[in-house]
Amino acid sequence: AQKVTQAQTEISVVEKEDVTLDCVYETRDTTYYLFWYKQPPSGELVFLIRRNSFDEQNEISGRYSWNFQKSTSSFNFTITASQVVDSAVYFCALINTGTASKLTFGTGTRLQVTL
């Protein structure tokens, strides 16, 4: 069975601070994909990134960066210079190859960015 743990339930930061959201996963499969989604107050799920298990390169997209470490089964997400618009719930998720319909989600981290 697979599992995704987001130990941080809620984080509050002041605008312009950097913030890291943690994600730890468990799976027995050697081939899998990891995702991050953003859920703003409007409720829709917004895809942020996908990473496959063979690609441990870190990725940067504007103010967002992701650190994937297989050795610690972690896929952490950092927002640099946070903004109020970053306030949302962020979900980490895992899918194993061959089970394209079955995402396993973490419980989410609510990020509150204030002025």
Place this chain on the structure above:
Amino acid sequence: NAGVTQTPKFQVLKTGQSMTLQCAQDMNHEYMSWYRQDPGMGLRLIHYSVGAGITDQGEVPNGYNVSRSTTEDFPLRLLSAAPSQTSVYFCASSILLQQGYEQYFGPGTRLTVT
């Protein structure tokens, strides 16, 4: 492309009533699934389908039925609504591309059972 559409957006049911949440996708994706989102629990898989005519149970299937008679549609039926089924429901479709899985979510249906 409309992507993944869900109807209705909001619904209030009385305990014991039945209803169907509609989900459709126009991307010709093989895989479709239903999730429910409850506070503090993330999204949990209810049922999923790997193609027309093929469905299977997810993590929390009790009280729900699905069918997949066409590639496009994947309705979720609540047989006898219970207050424990008050939740936000998301339908998703997915496809495996060379670079990995692409998952598309519908906008969600907020269901309240009184």
